Amino acid sequence: MNDTELHNNKQNPESPSARMYSSSLQPLLQSLLSTLANIDFAYECECEKISKTSPDIKLRIRVLERLNLQHEARRKPYLQQLAMLQEQIVSRK
Numbered sequence: 001m002n003d004t005e006l007h008n009n010k011q012n013p014e015s016p017s018a019r020m021y022s023s024s025l026q027p028l029l030q031s032l033l034s035t036l037a038n039i040d041f042a043y044e045c046e047c048e049k050i051s052k053t054s055p056d057i058k059l060r061i062r063v064l065e066r067l068n069l070q071h072e073a074r075r076k077p078y079l080q081q082l083a084m085l086q087e088q089i090v091s092r093k
Contacts, residue, residue, distance in 0.1 A: 025089060032082050036075060043071040 046067055054060040 022092065025085060029082075029085055032078050032085065036078050036082075039071065039074050039078070043067065 047064060050060060050063050050067065054063065
């Protein structure tokens with residue numbers, strides 16, 4: 001969905017692609033997505049810093065691989081919670 005479609009959905013709540021979540025699930029969904037975005041942003045910043053500061057290519061690759069594994073491990077519990085939340089949303093329809 002591009003920005004125009006997203007904007008149009010906000011203005012037309014009867015649009016078939018507009019999403020409405022229960023008031024009990026929406027804060028949790030927003031929190032999970034926000035946390036994942038923060039984790040991703042921190043990861044990207046670290047990758048950029050490592051790429052700019054490490055002159056040894058082999059060392060840089062090893063550090064970036066380790067950082068990627070840590071990134072995936074940090075995201076995993078939030079992705080699991082998001083999957084469970086998605087199941088709840090689907091089951092309520």
